[in-house]
Amino acid sequence: MHCRGFVTFFDNPILLSHTPSMRNLIWSALVLAFGVIAKATLGHNASVSRGSTWSARDNITLSREFQPSAERYSHDLSYKNPKKWVNWHKFKANGVNLGGWFLQEHVIDQGWWDSVTPNATDEWTLCQQLGEQCGPVLEKRYASWITTVDVDKMASVNVNVLRIPVSYSVWIDVPGSQLYHGAQKDYLNAIAMYAIETYNMHIILSLHNLPGGTNNLEIGEAVGHNAWWGNQTNLDWSYKAVDTMLAWIQGTGHMSSFTISPINEPADEPTAFASAAGMTPSGIEWLQKYFNGCLKRIAQVDKRIPMMIQDAFQGASFWSPRFAKAANIAFDTHIYFFANPNATSFNVPNGLCEQVPDAAGDGKFPVFIGEYSVQSQWNNTLASRKTLFDTWRYVSMSQMQGNSFWSWKFTTRSEIDGEGTLKDYWSYEDMIDGGAVTTETTDSYC
DSSP states (O other): OOOHHHHHHHHOHHHHTSOHHHHHHHHHHHHHHGGGBOOOOTTTTTTTOSSOOOOHHHHOOOOTTOOOOSOOEEEOOOOOOOSSOOOTTTOOEEEEEOTTSBSOOGGGOHHHHHHHOTTOSSHHHHHHHHGGGHHHHHHHHHHHHSOHHHHHHHHTTTOOEEEEEEOGGGTOOOTTOOSOOSSHHHHHHHHHHHHHHHHOOEEEEEEOOOTTOSSSSTTTTSTTOOTTTTOHHHHHHHHHHHHHHHHHHHHHTOGGGEEEEOOOSOOSSGGGTTSGGGSOHHHHHHHHHHHHHHHHHHHHHHTTSOEEEEOTTSOHHHHGGGSOTTOOEEEEEEBOBTTOTTOBTTTHHHHHHHTGGGGGTTSSSOEEEEEOOSOBSBOBOGGGHHHHHHHHHHHHHHHSSEEEESOSOOOOOOBOSBSSBHHHHHOHHHHHHTTSSOSSEEEEOO
16 A cells, blocks of 8 residues: 555554454454545646645644643534435534445454454455355344434434445345345335434435445455446446435435435555545546436436535545536545544644645535544544544534544444544444533534
């Protein structure tokens, strides 16, 4: 990998003391999140677009010697639950991701993987190894991982957006794909309708993988899969997934309650994943073709349905010149600090206040922080979680259109630098129980 944060993470002596299987888990954590360290190098691919890229990795500078202020601030933030079509230029999201539900990732729930298929590298090989039992195992997972009790608990802290990662196999059965295609839509419908009809929550359906694979990672289809790029057959199947998703949304009777996100963290040059160099000029043009096709399909159903573009680690300003101002789109950027070589629980809040607002781009389109957590590379403290969470909430809502935390459930207890384990900094549910997530924003750094 050509990412400083990845190298630094594996230079960490705590992590090097783990067994090989645990180090594979940690690698999955890096993969999950270096959507994670956000997006690119200034001016990359300038010949392809007039817009310049923005990267948290390259543009956010943190110092290990930074001495934080002891002062904290309270903010009366308004994040209403929408009752009609969402205008992302005005809407403020107080959201959470439902990861590990319709697309399985090792790092989220390692204990489940160990109990089902301990040697599987991804969901593709999980189904290969389970054979006819893949369906029953996953159906049990779909029924139990997220329930209405979870939605009630989210609502108790005023969550108004659920970002739901979904596999293409939820919508289509692709010939040759090992991913299970079954009754996922039934489980999705039960939770989505409960969230919408009980609490007026808004749902972002994030198509996390596409046929052929989009980034060589388990989150893109399977490890080593990157054949989506330049393949018309795979593109056609992707459009079928989008069409089926749109038809399902129509059938719910709640079209105004959905935003569609047609791809997540793509990289046609996966050796440079999580940087602007992860996208080549030809890859950018392929993505643009796909985005245009998705916009056309959405408009044929109802142009009021927003499309959210995960920025492929390029930043909103890079993509902005490529779309007409009237386009009903918002940009989704992912920012994490768990692999930043200088990030501590003490200096990240200042970085959030002083530098993360640059992610808002040129202001032409709304920007949403679709994924983040409160883990830093170093010196994690349980007491710092509320300051980090409140600062994220304040900055993303005052400078952008809000955020969705990754993730609602996260059970893995791998060691980190400082106090606690991974789950303490990645589980929204546990952070509610620990007092780090509250309805009020009372402990922001700025």
